[in-house]
Amino acid sequence: MRNGHKQFIEELGETGLVERIAKRFKASSEAVRVGAGEDDCAVMDLESASAGYRYLVVTTDTVQRSTHFPRGISPFQMGWSAVAVNLSDIAAMGAHPFAFVIAMGIPGHTDTDFLDALIAGIKACASAYNVVVVGGDVTRSKELVLTGTCLGFVNKPVKRSTARVGDLLGVTGRLGNAAVGLKMIEEGIRFSEEIEAAAKRALFQPIPRVNEGIILAESGMVTSMIDISDGLALSLAELGRRSHVGFELYKEEVPVSSAEVPLELAIYYGGDYELLFTLDAGISESELKRLRKEVDMSIIGRVMPQEAGIYFREGSRMEAIAIKGYQHF
């Protein structure tokens, strides 16, 4: 604790505020010729930045205090999340993230400790994935609103529209942890210590599956991919709608951290930054084994014709999956 004196960002003035932030984002990449806070735009050398990749990908995503941040999240974790949510979209294309810009709406009565922690979180998540923060914008606003935009490069972007009947359906990691975290915080439900720790990590400082997305895409076996931050059920529906296919799922294969995690939370709640993907039906056992070694993943079902819908199969019993999850509107 500091000795009772707090400085608020409105005391810094805009120039002081921008300088304080930009200093921390000093670009470390050879490809970045003009970085954060230096000019009207950031400037990147295309040849050096793209490293020979053929496609440029871009995504933008907003997180804001009142709707996106659970109680108890730290400013560092808020900053981290603003980057992670964008990286998860880059991951879902199988792309290599490269540069990030952040537009921040900040209440004037925010203290500089909070700001510094927020910036440290943004920087930490970006750095963890070799992403350079090249620019941004600061506006005074009623509540904290962070809009990130991430650029990346890829040779073979993996789309949502290219799943084919017969393909295997896979998902990375464990589902439901973020939902467990919310239940703990919002409803006071208790779980084992281990699950609570995993749930808090998933909720407060999500790990975008950047490396997993790249490995999956570059295996050449992935036929479609989507991130499931809106929940498994909604993401299945979206993948099905885009690819004109249905899905058969095996309940017992849906990966959860432990039997304590209700399947309901793993399927119908959002917040998990995992990747849902389809694999070429012709994938060999050895290729699948190799992928499993590199990526923590589970095969949870199979792509069916669109008219079959989206359902669980247990033996000969079929049960439709409701299309519900996290929606902003």
Place this chain on the structure above:
Amino acid sequence: MRNGHKQFIEELGETGLVERIAKRFKASSEAVRVGAGEDDCAVMDLESASAGYRYLVVTTDTVQRSTHFPRGISPFQMGWSAVAVNLSDIAAMGAHPFAFVIAMGIPGHTDTDFLDALIAGIKACASAYNVVVVGGDVTRSKELVLTGTCLGFVNKPVKRSTARVGDLLGVTGRLGNAAVGLKMIEEGIRFSEEIEAAAKRALFQPIPRVNEGIILAESGMVTSMIDISDGLALSLAELGRRSHVGFELYKEEVPVSSAEVPLELAIYYGGDYELLFTLDAGISESELKRLRKEVDMSIIGRVMPQEAGIYFREGSRMEAIAIKGYQHF
């Protein structure tokens, strides 16, 4: 007017809302392989998009209802402004804008007519400069917040840090119109009909100087450039700070639409989307004449050593220019 029935966007659901928006942004560029609303990211073919330019530029800027939009602005003009403010930054690098993404925070109780007009404004401004809207994000928020991010390409980015002592100082267009507009609206001050019309255009539907920026940059005579949306005085200070120079200005050369526009408004108020730039001292009369033919511009001063400061000269009289203008914090 419709017959009394309004539909609110919260009735559309997130999928319906995203579809309604994405439909209007259907990409028309060969280079865009995955466009708005289609996937986790937008995907652009780099070779085709960059058209051989060497540098990628990126900028992000937020406009929000409570702090950026004057009373009386239409939803179409709000959308237009969200794009224009970003294009002005691209223009200031002398770059060719290419793609745009828009993160929208929208109150749930926004009617669909308002949304449609907002989208039409975004689309209109982007289209006017051959910019493709390739993606975005929608979040429910307390007030309307629009964060745009624009990508562009350029061979010789014009920076803020490269003005040299002796260079000429130039500015595009006419200054003070946006400030006149605000005075009219906020303080009820009246001007002539002609000035009021120009002021409203500048304030409500600003014209980013994209073509002017490109022509200036590609002339090879521009040594530095910055946009002056925070006001002439602040932009001079920033250009001087980055280039380690001072400036001498000639009051009578500062371009205003008419003598009615107080010079105070032309210098210390923001909102004008014009470009401030320096020209190589060795520029020939004929080259300057050619530039003037293509770009509506005025030579308003000269670059001085940093220790001279920033001041007006009238004959032998010198008067320091106060460093004030529009600041968010």
